[in-house]
Amino acid sequence: xxxxxxxxxxxxxxxxxxxxxxxxxxxxxxxxxxxxxxxxxxxxxxxxxxxxxxxxxxxxxxxxxxxxxxxxxxxxxxxxxxxxxxxxxxxxxxxxxxxxxxxxxxxxxxxxxxxxxxxxxxxxxxxxxxxxxxxxxxxxxxxxxxxxxxxxxxxxxxxxxxxxxxxxxxxxxxxxxxxxxxxxxxxxxxxxxxxxxxxxxxxxxxxxxxxxxxxxxxxxxxxxxxxxxxxxxxxxxxxxxxxxxxxxxxxxxxxxxxxxxxxxxxxxxxxxxxxxxxxxxxxxxxxxxxxxxxxxxxxxxxxxxxxxxxxxxxxxxxxxxxxxxxxxxxxxxxxxxxxxxxxxxxxxxxxxxxxxxxxxxxxxxxxxxxxxxxxxxxxxxxxxxxxxxxxxxxxxxxxxxxx
Numbered sequence: 001x002x003x004x005x006x007x008x009x010x011x012x013x014x015x016x017x018x019x020x021x022x023x024x025x026x027x028x029x030x031x032x033x034x035x036x037x038x039x040x041x042x043x044x045x046x047x048x049x050x051x052x053x054x055x056x057x058x059x060x061x062x063x064x065x066x067x068x069x070x071x072x073x074x075x076x077x078x079x080x081x082x083x084x085x086x087x088x089x090x091x092x093x094x095x096x097x098x099x100x101x102x103x104x105x106x107x108x109x110x111x112x113x114x115x116x117x118x119x120x121x122x123x124x125x126x127x128x129x130x131x132x133x134x135x136x137x138x139x140x141x142x143x144x145x146x147x148x149x150x151x152x153x154x155x156x157x158x159x160x161x162x163x164x165x166x167x168x169x170x171x172x173x174x175x176x177x178x179x180x181x182x183x184x185x186x187x188x189x190x191x192x193x194x195x196x197x198x199x200x201x202x203x204x205x206x207x208x209x210x211x212x213x214x215x216x217x218x219x220x221x222x223x224x225x226x227x228x229x230x231x232x233x234x235x236x237x238x239x240x241x242x243x244x245x246x247x248x249x250x251x252x253x254x255x256x257x258x259x260x261x262x263x264x265x266x267x268x269x270x271x272x273x274x275x276x277x278x279x280x281x282x283x284x285x286x287x288x289x290x291x292x293x294x295x296x297x298x299x300x301x302x303x304x305x306x307x308x309x310x311x312x313x314x315x316x317x318x319x320x321x322x323x324x325x326x327x328x329x330x331x332x333x334x335x336x337x338x339x340x341x342x343x344x345x346x347x348x349x350x351x352x353x354x355x356x357x358x359x360x361x362x363x364x365x366x367x368x369x370x371x372x373x374x375x376x377x378x379x380x381x382x383x384x385x386x387x388x389x390x391x392x393x394x395x396x397x398x399x400x401x402x403x
Contacts (some may be wrong), residue, residue: 027264028266034093042120055098057100058091062380072124072171072266076132076134077292077403079131090104109151111153112153114199115156115329120138120140124169125266127398129403135180135195142159154334157201157203157204159182169185176230176402177235181225181237188218189212190212193205215378216244224267234249284307284308286303286393286394286395287303289358293400294402306353308353314382315339315359315377316338317333318333320334323374332393333378357379374398376396377396
C-alpha cells in the first residue's frame, strides 16, 4: 500500500515539479579531501555555491607524483558510501556525514585473471550496479569490478583500445545505459564501452564517442554521469580538467568549486537532498534516511529531529519551493501542496522539543517517469502553543534519480 501511495504521489507531483537537480557535486583534490557543493540550479544555492569540506582518511598523494595523474573517488548511492583512493590505498567514508571508514591497501585485493588492481597506481574509480562494488582503472589500463571489503575481482578487461592516444584517466558507469565511459588526457571525446561481463583480458569494445565541448581545454582528469537526468541521445556526462567542468549536453558549466589545494582529480554527482530555510516554534529539522531518493529504493524515508513532543507530524509535498511568511513561520513549499498522512512524534522525554518523526517514502521502480523531477517537503506539527496552532520545520528539496 505504501509503495502504491508513493508512486501515485511522485507521479502526480512530477507533473508540477521543475526539472532542477537537488543534488550535491563532489570533487576530490590532492590533499586529499572531498569537497561538496550544491549542484545547480536549486532552491538552496546558486551555481557553484560555496562548499563544505569533507576530509577523507587517506594520506596525501605519494610525493613526486604529478597531480592529477592518480587518485579517484566513487559514490555508492545504494549503500551511501564514498570510496576514495590516492592511487595506492582505498578508503570508505559514510556520505553524508563524512564518517571515516577503513583504509585498505590496493594490494589487499587478490589479483584476477587479467592482473592485480594495484600493480600500478589507481587513476580513477566509479560506482557500479551493486552495493559494495566499484569499478577501478589503474595506470596499466586494467579495468576491474571489485568488491569492498577486499575480495577477488568480479570482472576485468582493459581500457578501450587504440582509439585515442594517451592513457585513460577517468571512468564512470551509467546506470541508464549500462555502459562504461572513459576520458583520456587529450580527449577529444568521451568514449562509451561495453563493460566486461567476466574476464575479457582484452580492450573493451567501443560503442560510441561523444565530443568534449571546445570550451573546456585539456588535459582532462575525470568525468561523471549525472544520474538525475533522464536518458537521451547524448549521455549526461560532465568532464573535468581539474579546474573547470563541461557538460556534454549543455556545454561548459562552472569552475570546480571550491578551488582545491591541488587540482581536482575526480568528480561526482551525489543525489543527496538539500535543506533550506528555517523552522519556527521548536524549529525541527527535516532529514532523510535509508539512502538516496533513487528509483527502486524501497527504504527511503523523510525524518524530523527536534520536533515538539506529543504532537502529530504532517509532511507537506510540493512541486516547487516557496518563501511565504505565516506569522512567525515561513511556508517553504508552494501552495497547492499535498498533505501526507499524519504520524505521531516519538520520544522526547521531558523535553518540549526532543521528539523525532519519520515517514516512509519508498521510491518504486515504476517511478522512472519521474527521473529528474524535484520535490519540496516541509513538516507541519500540531498541536502547538503557537498562536497559529501549528509550527513548521525547515524544508528539503530532493530529486528522483537512477541508483
